[in-house]
Amino acid sequence: MVDDLNNNKDDNLIVKVPKKSPLVVRMVVLAFAMVCGVYICSICLKQISTSTKVKFTNLEFLEPSFPKLKHEIPKLHYPKPETFSRAECACNPVRDFAILSMQRSGSGWFETLLNSHINVSSYGEIFSNKDRRSNITSIVKTLDTIYNLDWFNSASKNECSAAVGLKWMLNQGLMANHKEIVDYFNQNGVSAIFLFRRNLLRRMISVLANSYDRDAKLLNGTHKSHTHSPHEAEILAKYKPTINATLLIPTLKKEEDTTRKALEYFNNTRHIIVYYEDLVQNRTKLMDVLRFLRLPQRELKSRQVKIHKGSLAEQVANWDDVHNFLKGTPYENFIHSDYAMQ
């Protein structure tokens, strides 16, 4: 990294020197470049050593509630992208992370919140593309590119990213290749942010409604999974799915098992578990995530508008059936737990 910086500095300065300048001028420029190089180098080294020190002393104070693990101190990562120069930010370490979640759990909203931070690049659902997840070689290659900051899309904030990641659904090769992925996370110091919904019944309604809209295209013939407009949210929420009562409990159980398994598989990675409902009710919880990624605290914003609000009874066509089916089961709390919306 230090070498690269010196080289760049040399190139820039020499380019500016007219071709036929006398030797003396060249020597002065060269000397100047060398002094610059040494200075940058010393600053770099100083920053690296102080940030390491801070990590150690603040650890207990920063994260009292996170699991104490040998991976608790994430590896400091200074990517050297092949496609651009990190310029003055080359000395800032970058935290690698992955948001691990399930469809319709609020991860899109959560990711837009994170991306509103000036130092976060979260590239979205990179593994929705089947080729990228077809085998572990492909997965690792994709992750390497992302964590080296060589991935480009609208979320890229190249030079001064301090945290870089993606949104990864459990069914996008993550569970199928969990052993290798956990190894990769631990070797490369990737932190996992689990985002789950507490109320899986609400998630189910969102899944059914979204899947209905894929064909129905309620918004003037366009299918939208997320919206920025309250008016559109209202239209999308008008559709009330009928839930197949026979499949209800097996489906909830399967989702619960998947969640439990994911937590088990990734238990020895550095991770934090965040619940959508908690974030909706208390935005301050987001600051826990920023602390976990060791990012400067900032207000985070998203333009996304929630689609399904208010009481569950009004969101399902056959609510009485659903209610009766869940009563007296371990999932009964799903029918009662409504939460306040802002």
Ligand SMILES: *[C@@H]1O[C@H](CO)[C@@H](O)[C@H](O)[C@H]1NC(C)=O
């Ligand atoms: C992995 O998947 C990629 C993309 O689908 C493919 O090109 C490659 O041949 C596969 N490699 C192995 C070892 O199967």
Ligand SMILES: *[C@@H]1O[C@H](CO)[C@@H](O)[C@H](O)[C@H]1NC(C)=O
């Ligand atoms: C965050 O980004 C700003 C602006 O690009 C930059 O000045 C700052 O150094 C970055 N912070 C970190 C911690 O990388």
Ligand SMILES: *[C@@H]1O[C@H](CO)[C@@H](O)[C@H](O)[C@H]1NC(C)=O
């Ligand atoms: C659908 O199109 C009409 C006419 O262009 C417009 O007035 C209306 O707002 C649109 N509705 C939505 C949900 O986009």
Ligand SMILES: *[C@@H]1O[C@H](CO)[C@@H](O)[C@H](O)[C@H]1NC(C)=O
């Ligand atoms: C509910 O799902 C079961 C199993 O797939 C199916 O046999 C049944 O016809 C479905 N019921 C309704 C009302 O769609």
Ligand SMILES: *[C@@H]1O[C@H](CO)[C@@H](O)[C@H](O)[C@H]1NC(C)=O
């Ligand atoms: C994760 O590991 C901790 C400590 O080893 C253990 O107490 C906890 O039950 C594990 N959690 C899961 C979900 O496996």
Ligand SMILES: *[C@@H]1O[C@H](CO)[C@@H](O)[C@H](O)[C@H]1NC(C)=O
């Ligand atoms: C909101 O979350 C923060 C951070 O987790 C916590 O300290 C605070 O007590 C919570 N506030 C309420 C009202 O629950």
